[in-house]
Amino acid sequence: xxxxxxxxxxxxxxxxxxxxxxxxxxxxxxxxxEKSEYIGNGGSSRNGGGVRQxxxxxxxxxLAMYGVKxxxxxxxxxxxxxxxxxxxxNLRLGKTEAHLKILQGLTANCVAGGLDxxxxxxxxxxxICPYLSEEVIGASWCPTDGHANPLLTTLAFYRAARKxxxxxxxxxxxxxxxxxxxxVTKAITxxxxxxxxxxxxxxxxYDSGKILATVGLEVPMMPLLMEILVTEDAxxxxxxxxxxxxxxFYGHQxxxxxxxFGGTHGFEPYAEYGETKLTSVxxxxxxxxxxxxFPVLSDLKIVRTWSGWIDDCADHIPxxxxxxxTPGLTIGCAFSGHGFGISPVAGLLxxxxxxxxxxxxxxxxxxxxxxxxxx
Amino acid sequence: MTLERNRDFGDYxxxxxxxxxxxxxxxxxxxxxxxxxxDGMFNVHEVRRLLRCGMGLCQGxxxxxxxxxxxxxxxxxxxPSLLDATARAPMRPVEMKVFANEKGL
Ligand SMILES: Cc1cc2nc3c(=O)[nH]c(=O)nc-3n(C[C@H](O)[C@H](O)[C@H](O)COP(=O)(O)OP(=O)(O)OC[C@H]3O[C@@H](n4cnc5c(N)ncnc54)[C@H](O)[C@@H]3O)c2cc1C
Numbered sequence: 001x002x003x004x005x006x007x008x009x010x011x012x013x014x015x016x017x018x019x020x021x022x023x024x025x026x027x028x029x030x031x032x033x034e035k036s037e038y039i040g041n042g043g044s045s046r047n048g049g050g051v052r053q054x055x056x057x058x059x060x061x062x063l064a065m066y067g068v069k070x071x072x073x074x075x076x077x078x079x080x081x082x083x084x085x086x087x088x089x090n091l092r093l094g095k096t097e098a099h100l101k102i103l104q105g106l107t108a109n110c111v112a113g114g115l116d117x118x119x120x121x122x123x124x125x126x127x128i129c130p131y132l133s134e135e136v137i138g139a140s141w142c143p144t145d146g147h148a149n150p151l152l153t154t155l156a157f158y159r160a161a162r163k164x165x166x167x168x169x170x171x172x173x174x175x176x177x178x179x180x181x182x183x184v185t186k187a188i189t190x191x192x193x194x195x196x197x198x199x200x201x202x203x204x205x206y207d208s209g210k211i212l213a214t215v216g217l218e219v220p221m222m223p224l225l226m227e228i229l230v231t232e233d234a235x236x237x238x239x240x241x242x243x244x245x246x247x248x249f250y251g252h253q254x255x256x257x258x259x260x261f262g263g264t265h266g267f268e269p270y271a272e273y274g275e276t277k278l279t280s281v282x283x284x285x286x287x288x289x290x291x292x293x294f295p296v297l298s299d300l301k302i303v304r305t306w307s308g309w310i311d312d313c314a315d316h317i318p319x320x321x322x323x324x325x326t327p328g329l330t331i332g333c334a335f336s337g338h339g340f341g342i343s344p345v346a347g348l349l350x351x352x353x354x355x356x357x358x359x360x361x362x363x364x365x366x367x368x369x370x371x372x373x374x375x
Numbered sequence: 376m377t378l379e380r381n382r383d384f385g386d387y388x389x390x391x392x393x394x395x396x397x398x399x400x401x402x403x404x405x406x407x408x409x410x411x412x413x414d415g416m417f418n419v420h421e422v423r424r425l426l427r428c429g430m431g432l433c434q435g436x437x438x439x440x441x442x443x444x445x446x447x448x449x450x451x452x453x454x455p456s457l458l459d460a461t462a463r464a465p466m467r468p469v470e471m472k473v474f475a476n477e478k479g480l
Contacts, residue, residue, distance in 0.1 A: 037376065037458075038420045045424060151424035155416070162415050168380035170417075191377060232432055232468055256401075256427070278464060287475035298475070301468035303434060 005031040005167065007354050008187055008197035010174045010211060011204035013044035014150065015332055015339060017157035018347020019201055019354070021079070024164035028355060031195060032166060033187070035173035035204070040154035042205050044340065046276070046308030048228060048250060048262040049150045050241050051341040054090050054117050054142035055106045057317050059365035061113040063342045063349075066361055068144055071344040075148075081156040083148050084255040088239030090145030091125060093293055095135045099245035103140040110142070117142040129238045131296050147241045147252040150340050157347070174204070176214035177329070184215055184328035199354045201330040206273070206311040208333035215326050220314035220371055221334045225271035226262060227282035229305040231297075233257030248289035259300065263289050276307045310337035320346065320366040322353055330354040331368055384413045384449075397445065398438040400431025405445055412449040419443055419460045429460055432468065 007023055009016045012034035023030045036042070051072060053064040068087075076082045094100045103119060110117045118141055125139040126132055162168055172193070177200065178186040187195045202208045206223045234257050243250040251261030263286030267279060283305045291298045313319065313334035320332050332350045339346065345361070352359045393406030403426045416422045419429075419442060428442050429435025435442070439460060447454040 037378070038418060039380075039415075040424065041420070155421065155425050159414050162380065165381075168415070169377060170380060171377040189377075193377075231471070283464075283474050284477065287471045288477070291471060291475050298472040299470050301470050302465060302474060303432060303468045304430075304463045305465070306463055 004196040005029045006198045008200040010202050012039050013042045014154040014343035015346045016203040019350040020161035020166040021157045022348050022351035024161050024166040030166045032168045033172040034170045037171050039158050043308045044154040045151050047150045047340045049147045052145045063345050067345040079156040079160040083153045085148040087146035089143040090241045092140045092243045093136050094245040100138050102245040107140045184326050201354050203332040222312045223273040224268040224310050224312050227307045228262035229302050231259045232301045249286050312336045323368040397441050398428035401427040403428040408445045
């Protein structure tokens with residue numbers, strides 16, 4: 001059996017479904033194939049919900065700023081589902097002079113890119129968030145950062161794209177892409193079904209690597225397992241997105257009152273890629289990080305822990321573009337653990353790339369051919 | 376299993392017990408679950424992510440079976456054909472300070 005659409009999207013995460021939505025809105029026929037039986041089973045439903053501009057790479061900053069200015073504020077209304085976008089600002093905390101140095105570097109970098117961000121002292125940080133530990137000596141502050149609910153955002157794009165006629169098939173794992181006379185024209189799934197297309201967008205997270213390899217493309221990515229937890233509901237305490245200079249933990253309080261906190265423990269690259277699992281040290285390490293900055297939360301109960309894979313690129317910024325070698329193919333992967341905050345704008349850009357439109361922002365820094373060997 | 380997700384459910388027929396609260400922790404009604412299925416949420420995981428049923432303090436211990444049965448009925452499938460939601464550690468809510476303790480008790 002063979003089936004045809006103008007654009008075939010491989011991977012129904014937040015970014016794949018955002019691309020599907022922006023294409024369907026332009027009345028372009030689109031089919032989305034998702035390997036999992038569930039929509040949003042990848043990083044998109046497992047992340048910390050940070051919609052952050054501060055601390056971004058200079059190449060990515062314009063995307064994050066575009067999204068915060070133009071897409072996030074109206075997203076719930078546009079998609080017809082509340083995605084709990086909250087623009088409470090981002091506080092990144094430091095306890096030592098060395099921490100402040102790191103924060104000053106991040107701040108200078110973002111200010112150079114035009115972002116409203118500055119260093120503040122303990123007193124001002126405490127005014128913004130009264131629950132801080134007295135060990136904090138300063139912070140960086142970006143008032144226009146925030147957070148949103150990743151489960152709802154991912155499903156909202158899916159639901160809206162589907163309503164506009166995007167065809168979704170789940171349990172459909174793409175095994176390979178096929179070239180015909182120099183053009184990529186077809187994807188074949190594990191059960192042998194063939195899907196023909198005018199253009200395909202590969203947005204399958206770390207697994208994009210496997211799919212792209214079938215037409216000779218290589219993206220230098222590494223899978224990292226990131227762990228995260230959620231607490232019981234608590235009365236409203238603060239609206240900011242929080243982080244630290246050392247990235248020992250980050251998180252926010254969600255609309256319904258629970259805290260969502262993620263963290264790193266240092267062993268992320270050593271997990272064997274496959275099913276998502278939890279290490280014995282992850283939640284403990286994150287809790288020590290949290291309590292070190294927010295001692296008042298130490299009696300709060302954790303109700304759930306989970307993990308997700310990120311597709312960390314060699315230079316930690318995404319690959320988005322149409323490689324010269326493979327006409328018919330658009331790549332959107334290697335979001336390197338910070339793709340949720342830019343998921344609407346990344347979806348928009350991929351939709352434009354896939355249809356030969358001028359992109360809303362310059363994407364040349366994300367090109368597939370930017371990588372150079374050491375020697 | 377491959378699943379085409381663009382099926383047409385026809386018009387929503389309200390049921391007399393649509394107001395029934397199914398998930399008590401998060402106060403989710405039967406009608407909301409039925410509507411979610413029609414909006415494309417075809418399994419326990421997706422419905423839970425959309426509505427939070429089973430995400431509260433009891434983590435679905437009370438309502439999981441009921442939610443599954445409602446989804447299955449809306450899809451015209453036998454309930455056992457739907458997979459359960461994933462259970463995650465900790466199995467009972469545990470304080471952060473307990474998790475954070477490196478030295479043992
Ligand atoms: C614990 C954690 C915390 C994070 N915190 C943040 C944060 O606070 N802020 C932020 O901006 N980002 C965060 N991220 C990163 C963010 O989640 C990702 O960058 C983003 O979700 C990427 O979206 P995606 O659509 O590319 O990928 P995914 O959601 O991973 O989607 C890819 C999809 O492709 C499917 N797929 C794979 N192979 C195939 C195949 N062969 N055929 C068909 N389909 C296939 C997968 O099943 C999956 O559904 C975090 C990630 C994790 C894991």
